[in-house]
Amino acid sequence: MKNIVIFGAPGSGKGTQSDLLIRKYGLGHISTGDVLRNEIKNETELGKTAKAYIDKGQLIPDELMVNILASVYDSFGKEHEGVIFDGFPRTIPQAEALKKMLDERGHKIAAMIELDVPENELMVRLVKRGKESGRSDDNEETIKKRLDVYHNQTAPLIEWYKNENIHHHINGLGALDRIFGDICTVIDNL
Numbered sequence: 001m002k003n004i005v006i007f008g009a010p011g012s013g014k015g016t017q018s019d020l021l022i023r024k025y026g027l028g029h030i031s032t033g034d035v036l037r038n039e040i041k042n043e044t045e046l047g048k049t050a051k052a053y054i055d056k057g058q059l060i061p062d063e064l065m066v067n068i069l070a071s072v073y074d075s076f077g078k079e080h081e082g083v084i085f086d087g088f089p090r091t092i093p094q095a096e097a098l099k100k101m102l103d104e105r106g107h108k109i110a111a112m113i114e115l116d117v118p119e120n121e122l123m124v125r126l127v128k129r130g131k132e133s134g135r136s137d138d139n140e141e142t143i144k145k146r147l148d149v150y151h152n153q154t155a156p157l158i159e160w161y162k163n164e165n166i167h168h169h170i171n172g173l174g175a176l177d178r179i180f181g182d183i184c185t186v187i188d189n190l
């Protein structure tokens, strides 16, 4: 079982690379952003709560996210090839909760793969995505807030995973195939 955390700032390519990894390795995929957007679309209570945070570029409270994550993870059953965690964890308490949740099931994270992309490139990609996809939080003002949140609350996870000895750095700038190849090398060596 290869559970992988795909990590990086908004716009670093986590979703794109996850799609390629799912196809190649037959892994499950949990994108917490997609889960929340789906709840918003279905106009659930959770969706209403989530929308208020997402539109401000803020994170949904940890406790809520951790509960959602555990139930989505369990939907893959007890025996699976592994799951890609995309957009989770985003805070140190989330990383601790993820470790505990997996531990309770006799599972673990095999690798945290960091896609490293310079800030100016992130902005260009997100503004472009906003125009193409119409994602309401891909506008310049909200993007700036999300990047601040990333630096303040999420980036400290790099050190956290280094301490766990499962951090892998990937240069996320350049050709999609080269980036994917670098990720595959990490996964094949696990």
Ligand code: AMP
Binding pocket: 010, 032, 033, 034, 036, 053, 054, 057, 058, 059, 060, 061, 065, 086, 087, 088, 089, 090, 094, 137, 146
């Ligand atoms: P994403 O699609 O991963 O960029 O997520 C879009 C938005 O959903 C984020 O800006 C947050 O508001 C919210 N979100 C997604 N994942 C999380 C998480 N793990 N913790 C808190 N908020 C999250």
